[in-house]
Amino acid sequence: MRWKDQFRFIRQNLKKNRVRTWMTIFATAIGCAFLIVLASVGYGLQKSIVKDAMEEQIVTQINVHGIERDEQFKPVTMKDIRYLESVDGVRAVTRRNDLYQIPRFSVDGYRTEASAIATHFPSEKQSGLTLSEGRLPEKDNEVVVGYNFSSYLASEKELDQKDIYDEQGKIKAEYRYDSPLLGKTLAMTVDKEAEEKVETHTISLKVVGILEKPTREWFEDQNVYITQAVLKDIEKFTGTYRGDPSADAVKDGLNEDEQTFDQVKVYATDLESVTAVSNQLEEKDYAIYSVVSEMKQINMFFTIAKAGLILVGTIAVLIASIGIYNTMTMAVTERAPDIGIMKAIGANPKTIKQIFLLESGYIGLMGAALGTGIAYVTSILINTGVPLILSMAFEEELPEGLQFSSIPPGLVAISVAICLIVTILSGLRPAKRATEIDVLQAMRREI
Amino acid sequence: MINVKKLSHQFVLGKRGNQTTLPILQDISFHVNKGEIVTVVGKSGSGKSTLLNLISGFIRPTQGEIWIADQQVSQFSEAEFADFRLQHMGFVFQNFQLIPSMTAFQNIELPLTLKGEPEEKRKTIVMDLLDRVGLLAYKDHYPSELSGGQQQRVSIARALVLNPPLILADEPTGSLDSETEADLLELITQLNEELNLTFLIITHDDEVAKIGHRTIQIQDGKLLEGSNIQ
Numbered sequence: 001m002r003w004k005d006q007f008r009f010i011r012q013n014l015k016k017n018r019v020r021t022w023m024t025i026f027a028t029a030i031g032c033a034f035l036i037v038l039a040s041v042g043y044g045l046q047k048s049i050v051k052d053a054m055e056e057q058i059v060t061q062i063n064v065h066g067i068e069r070d071e072q073f074k075p076v077t078m079k080d081i082r083y084l085e086s087v088d089g090v091r092a093v094t095r096r097n098d099l100y101q102i103p104r105f106s107v108d109g110y111r112t113e114a115s116a117i118a119t120h121f122p123s124e125k126q127s128g129l130t131l132s133e134g135r136l137p138e139k140d141n142e143v144v145v146g147y148n149f150s151s152y153l154a155s156e157k158e159l160d161q162k163d164i165y166d167e168q169g170k171i172k173a174e175y176r177y178d179s180p181l182l183g184k185t186l187a188m189t190v191d192k193e194a195e196e197k198v199e200t201h202t203i204s205l206k207v208v209g210i211l212e213k214p215t216r217e218w219f220e221d222q223n224v225y226i227t228q229a230v231l232k233d234i235e236k237f238t239g240t241y242r243g244d245p246s247a248d249a250v251k252d253g254l255n256e257d258e259q260t261f262d263q264v265k266v267y268a269t270d271l272e273s274v275t276a277v278s279n280q281l282e283e284k285d286y287a288i289y290s291v292v293s294e295m296k297q298i299n300m301f302f303t304i305a306k307a308g309l310i311l312v313g314t315i316a317v318l319i320a321s322i323g324i325y326n327t328m329t330m331a332v333t334e335r336a337p338d339i340g341i342m343k344a345i346g347a348n349p350k351t352i353k354q355i356f357l358l359e360s361g362y363i364g365l366m367g368a369a370l371g372t373g374i375a376y377v378t379s380i381l382i383n384t385g386v387p388l389i390l391s392m393a394f395e396e397e398l399p400e401g402l403q404f405s406s407i408p409p410g411l412v413a414i415s416v417a418i419c420l421i422v423t424i425l426s427g428l429r430p431a432k433r434a435t436e437i438d439v440l441q442a443m444r445r446e447i
Numbered sequence: 448m449i450n451v452k453k454l455s456h457q458f459v460l461g462k463r464g465n466q467t468t469l470p471i472l473q474d475i476s477f478h479v480n481k482g483e484i485v486t487v488v489g490k491s492g493s494g495k496s497t498l499l500n501l502i503s504g505f506i507r508p509t510q511g512e513i514w515i516a517d518q519q520v521s522q523f524s525e526a527e528f529a530d531f532r533l534q535h536m537g538f539v540f541q542n543f544q545l546i547p548s549m550t551a552f553q554n555i556e557l558p559l560t561l562k563g564e565p566e567e568k569r570k571t572i573v574m575d576l577l578d579r580v581g582l583l584a585y586k587d588h589y590p591s592e593l594s595g596g597q598q599q600r601v602s603i604a605r606a607l608v609l610n611p612p613l614i615l616a617d618e619p620t621g622s623l624d625s626e627t628e629a630d631l632l633e634l635i636t637q638l639n640e641e642l643n644l645t646f647l648i649i650t651h652d653d654e655v656a657k658i659g660h661r662t663i664q665i666q667d668g669k670l671l672e673g674s675n676i677q
Contacts, residue, residue, distance in 0.1 A: 005560045016548060341544045344505065345605065346533025347561050348526050439505045443544055 001351050010359045013331065021363065024327040028367025029374055031320030032419045035313025036375035036407060037382070039415070042309045044383070044406035046302035050295060058128075059271055060091070062278055062290040064264040069285045075260040080286075084266050087280055089273030092126035094119065095261035097231060100244035104189045105224060110153040110177040114146075115223045116188070117263075118231035127267045134182050134209030140229035144209035145181065146221030153177035181207050186224070191245045192238045198245075201237040203230060310414065317419055320367065321426035328360050328430035332437075339434055340442025349435035356434050360427020361420060368419035372412050379405040448613055448645045449479035449502065454511030456497055471497045472668045475511070481612065484639050484646040486659030494668040495649045499617050502647065503536065504528035515613065533562060537606025541618035543598040545590040545605075551597075552577065552586040555604045562609060576604040580634070596627030603634065607644075614638075616648040620655055632658050 014021045064084065067074045076084075076095070084093045099116040106112075121136045129136070132147060154171045158164055164175040184207050192199045205226065214221050234243035241247060266281070266288075268274045274292045281288050332339070339352060382405040391397055454475040457468045471494045479485045489495045500506045502513055504520060513521040516535055523531060538544075545554045552573055559569040577583045580600040582593075590598055599619065606614050619635075620628040636658055638644050648655060656662050664671035 001561050002563050002565075004566075005563075012548065338546045338548070341546055342557070342561070343529065344503070344532070344538055344540075344544065345558050345561070346529050346531075346536070348529045348533075350526060351561065440500060443540070443542075 001347075001354075006351075006355055006358055007362075009355055010362050013335070013355075013359060014362070017331075017334075020327055020330070024323045024363050025366045025370060027323040028317070028320045028364060028419065028423060029370035031316040031318075032368045032371025032415055033374035033378060034316040035310065035418065036372060036411060036415045037378045037405065038313040039306055039309045039411055040375065040379050040405040040407045041382075042302055042306040043408055043411055044379075044403040046298065046306070047406045048403045049298055049302075058267070059291050060268040060274055062266040062268065062274065062281065062288050064266055064281065065287040065289065067285050068287045073287070075262075076264040076286075077261075078259045081261070081264065083284075084264070084281075087266075087277055089269050089277045090266055091269045092123050092128075092267045094123045094127050094129075094263075094265045094267070096120075096263040097228070097242060098262050099190075099226075099231060099234060100240075100242040100247070101190060101238075103191075103224075105153075106156065106187045106189070107153065107177070107181070107184050108179065109156050111156045111159060112149070112152040112154060112222070114149060114152065116226050116231075117223050118226050118228050120228060121225075127265070130212050131209040132212045134207070137208055137225075137227055139206075140227050141203070141205055142208045142227070143186065143205045143230075144211055144225045145186075145207055146223045146225075147211050147213045148220040148222045149210075149224065150177050150181045151220075152222045182210060183207065188224070188226075188230075190234050190237065190243060193245050201234070203233060205230065310418070313415075314418055314422070317422045321422045324360050324363055324423050325426040325430065327363070328356060328427045329433070331359070332356065332430045332434045335434075336437050336442045339437045340439045343437065343439045344443060353431045353435045356431035357424055357427050360431070361424045363427075364420045364423025365416070367423070368416040371419070372416070375415075376407060379407050448481045448483070448516065449477075449647065450512075450514035451475055451477050451498075451502070452512040452514070454498075454501065454508050454513065456494075456501060456506070456509050470668055472501070472508075472665075475665075475668075475670055477663055477670065479645060479647055481645055482639070482643040483661065484635070484648065484659045485661050485663060486648045486650055486656045487663045487665060488650060488656050489665035489671075490651065493665045495651075495665050496617060498665065499615055499647070499649045503538065503615055504532060533558060533609065535611050535613055537609070537611040537614040539599070539602050539606050539614060539616035539619045541621035543590070543595075543602045543622070545598055545601055547590050550587050550589055551582055551593065551601045554590070554601055555608055558605060558609045572608060573604075576608055580604045594627075595622050595624075596630065599623060599627075599631055600634070603631075603638075607638065607642075610642075611644075613645045613647070616646060618650055618652075619648060620650070620652055625654075628652075628654065 064076055064080075066076055067080070081093055081095055084090060096117050096119045099118065102113045103116050104111060104113050125136050131144065134144065137143060152171065153176065154164055155175045155177075158175050164171055166172050186205045186207060187202050188205050189200050189202045192201065205224075211221060211225075231243065235241065237243070238245055238247075266277065268277045274290055278288055278290055278292060339347075342352065343349070383403060386404050387402065454472055455470070456472040457470045460467050460469055475498065487495045487498060497506070501508050501521075502515070504523065508521055511521070512519055515531075518531070520528060520531060532538075545551075546557070549557070555573045555576055556569050559572060564572075574583070574586075577586050580603060582597060582600055582604070585593060585597060588597075590601070593601065599622070603619075606616075616635075620631055623631060632655060635646060635648075639646060646659075648659065650656055
């Protein structure tokens with residue numbers, strides 16, 4: 001029997017009891033929609049979190065924390081930097097050192113306290129560091145400042161007298177430095193504790209660039225990025241490692257190879273190279289962390305979560321399959337005389353089984369198609385409704401772009417496949433019963 | 448065409464552990480030649496319908512062999528017998544056994560559909576047969592919209608649609624009035640002469656028995672002495 005004729009048969013048979021057929025299709029659709037919507041929450045949250053992680057970090061960036069060898073942790077040295085730069089697929093290796101005190105910065109009668117970070121600007125340039133204005137330092141006493149640095153500069157006159165902060169803890173507009181900072185000279189003052197006395201040292205720094213606004217809305221960059229030469233100058237003044245004002249041990253006598261770094265970031269040439277570079281660095285015992293490894297963990301977590309959700313959703317489809325089993329059993333009982341006639345005139349039991357299996361599969365497919373439609377509508381309602389309800393209930397704005405439910409084509413394919421398998425399995429027993437119908441008994445019922 | 452050798456059949460009655468056997472046919476042997484019309488007569492309960500059901504493969508014999516077209520069909524599996532029926536046999540039943548949800552056209556077309564014939568070919572063959580049995584105007588009528596005689600004509604057309612060499616008929620005129628019966632018997636004779644079809648007809652009607660080239664008589668599950676056996 002041709003497939004086309006089998007489908008014609010199925011359609012003809014299903015038309016005989018439309019209400020029953022549609023109710024079964026609808027039950028399957030609800031089961032399938034439940035499965036898709038449930039799993040879509042996993043997909044949606046994964047998408048949002050992955051997007052969030054991608055926005056937070058540059059995807060080609062690999063953080064190198066140090067070397068973990070023989071249960072000992074060693075910081076990254078200049079020798080390591082040279083090795084890292086030689087690895088295939090590496091575009092740049094940036095290295096930064098924190099100043100171990102918070103210096104005071106003042107300009108034109110305004111003052112703030114901000115962290116100072118010593119960095120190697122040529123490698124920062126190679127890594128693709130972009131500025132909102134100005135250029136990167138070329139001389140030792142040139143600096144770039146974070147995008148939000150100027151908004152923390154408060155008038156020195158008012159600083160100790162009035163309440164200059166607003167409700168959010170920010171400096172009120174009238175006390176804030178509002179002139180262009182580019183080209184201005186900052187006076188950086190650092191301290192040194194010496195025999196219960198605090199000595200200060202002021203260094204003049206020229207602002208040549210302002211960094212770009214951070215990608216995260218909630219993150220503010222008020223740091224000052226100094227050159228390694230300035231850090232050395234401070235270390236010379238304090239006589240301590242990283243300019244720590246209260247440290248006892250004086251660290252000197254290190255050759256260039258032994259110089260260590262607090263923050264080392266390796267930038268791969270492209271996303272494809274990140275894994276290869278990461279693997280190579282891990283082989284060399286470097287303790288690394290990249291967005292790719294974070295993605296691996298996130299994806300692993302969500303893969304397990306999604307599998308669990310799909311499993312729970314499958315239960316709904318299984319419940320719907322009871323309806324299909326019932327419908328198919330009824331259909332076999334009702335059509336026993338027809339089956340008897342067909343068998344009598346030469347229908348192969350295999351053909352009869354195939355027709356009934358196709359019939360249950362057809363119900364499953366129709367249910368899955370309808371269920372997918374319902375799921376998409378539900379998903380849209382969830383994505384628009386849930387943030388609205390949550391913001392009304394908790395009076396809190398949810399992060400922009402947070403997606404609760406996402407239905408990728410893969411999920412639809414998985415759900416349709418589950419739906420089809422479950423419905424065909426539920427039609428298996430009735431289909432077998434149809435092949436076992438006794439011709440004579442079935443034809444006698446017709447009389 | 449048909450060769451029945453020492454065929455016996457018995458029904459098992461009762462539940463397991465308390466079963467009794469009821470012999471229906473005992474040691475039946477006969478032969479039907481190609482192009483013959485053979486009628487099987489006997490009283491109700493004599494076993495003639497069981498004989499037809501055994502030859503059709505609807506039930507399996509307890510003993511003996513059935514050969515059709517040089518093949519021992521009594522050894523066939525259910526699926527093999529189904530394919531054999533489709534290729535070699537046509538059936539005409541007392542109660543027509545048409546599928547009520549299908550039109551006359553679709554009922555006749557059914558064996559062709561089961562065989563997997565293309566739609567165009569099916570249409571040509573069915574239209575020819577409808578014309579032959581005089582039901583072209585009724586092609587879209589459902590069985591419930593046809594008279595008994597018309598339904599039996601549809602049934603005959605369905606039996607002929609795959610050109611089987613053998614037609615098995617169980618009381619084909621049992622539900623028809625005498626005038627329709629005469630028409631139908633004429634059609635059977637005509638088909639036998641024109642197409643050299645073999646007919647094995649089960650009947651208790653003398654008029655039907657008369658059209659047979661030979662008649663086999665069954666009484667209490669045995670062939671009666673004096674049956675026209677070849």
